[in-house]
Amino acid sequence: MSTVAQADAKVAGPRAVVGQIEEFLREMVPLLEAEGQRSGRGAPRVLPSMLLWVGLMVSVLRGYRSQADLWRLLSLHGLWSYRFAVTDEAVRKRLANGGTAVLRRLFEQITEVLCGRLRSYAEDLAGFAAAVVALDEATLDPVARKLPELRKVEKGARVLLPGRLAGLFDVRLQMWRRIDHIENPEQNEKAHARSMVEDLPRGSLILADLGYFAFEWFDELVEMGHHWVSRLRKRTSYEVIHVFYSKGETRDALVWLGKHRADRCRHAVRLVQFRVGAQLFQYVTSVQDPQLLPLAEIARLYARRWDIEMAVKLVKRELGLHLLWSSKTDVVLQQVWAVLVIAQILQALRKEIAARAGVDVFDVSMPLLVRTLPQFAADGVDPIEAFVRHGRQGAMIRPSRRIQVRVPTIAPAEVQRLPTGTMTERKPRYSHKWGGPKRI
Secondary structure, three states, X not given: OOHHHHHHHHHOOHHHHHOOHHHHHHOOOOOHHHHOOOOOOOOOOOOOHHHHHHHHHHHHHOOOOOHHHHHHHHHHHOEOOEOOOOOHHXXXXXXXHHOOHHHHHHHHHHHHHHHHHHHHHOOOOOOOOOOEEEEEEEEOOOOOOOOHHHOOOOOOOHHHOOOEEEEEEEOOOOEEEEEEEEOXXXXXXXXXXXXXXXXXXXXXXXXXXXXXXXXXXXXXHHHOOOEEEXXXXXXXXXXXXXXXXXXXXXXXXXXXXXXEOOEEOOEOEEEEEEEEOOEEEEEEEOOOOOOOOOHHHHHHHHXXXXXXXXXXXXXXXXXXXXXXXOOOHHHHHHHHHHHHHHHXXXXXXXXXXXXXXXXXXXXXXXXXXXXXXXXXHHHOOOHHHHHHHHOOOOOOEOOOOOOOOOOOOOOHHHOOOOOOOOOOEOOOEOOOOOOOOOOO
């Protein structure tokens, strides 16, 4: 059996998922000794490729900040019991020529294993939906001007941006479901949206910000069998079809988006609104039945779109993705995938800690989890057990500071049913073309 195949088999082991992250990664590299042996008399020992990638991930976990740190780990300090007398230039060349296929495959394999383990811990949200996901994009930070051809480039120049990451985040499991790299950092986020949702199970619920607000996109999601929730963009015109509930500034109604001849949706949507203090909240959703998705749940669900923002914060701030090691795109993407693998494991650990401690997942401090994991690993302590046992005492488990959504509750008896035969579909017109080619 090949090294990669045996690594795949090892990933499924429960000890790999429950134990410390470095132990998890150690399970990914069986037969390293055999792979690294000389192939003939006098032949130099070769740095195994799997060890290179795992070393990269361990470097991210330990907070290292450069390729030189990775070289020192592998050649001077040693990664666990493995040490390879290679030069820093050799490590740089291996990274530059290594591509990202192996790391991306590891990310997908680890994600599959972790999602299967966390299935019993999935949060009960929008039970009618096959999945609840948040969709967003983030621009990667500028690379350092280390290459000769970049030294004369002004700070802030577009050429220093290594692209964008488009992400689909599973809100129930608190895991990245899909990550795509987009080379053009200025590409409109709408252009890649179709590709991001193409593998979602039919009946998924998609949460997205106003960057994805487009009538054609909303109609396409409905026709694909999906549901969606969005804020209402300012100055969007609409016509009321039916009012389910209205009292003061609290309202739940079925509407047509777009009153003008040039721009109008095909499918009717619900528009809900309410006021909290000085702010008027307005949301639209494709779920037309208030009994299936009440006003209060719409607001709470949309607030969970913030989950993807927090996941990006983990990747950039806590795991240091704002400190890019290289000016070369391939090496930058290697660092990106290494960080994402670590992020998936951290998200899974936090989810399991919260479930075993009987608290909300956001009550478990992610910054402290990142900070204390290496300490637990050094002490040979299971991090999940340590957090569950000592989390409250050490303020690692504490009430979340996230803003609690205050929403008016509408009794089901107060909702006016939609009259039988009400038309909920019409001929659309789209004045602004939705990004990218249509699905066929």
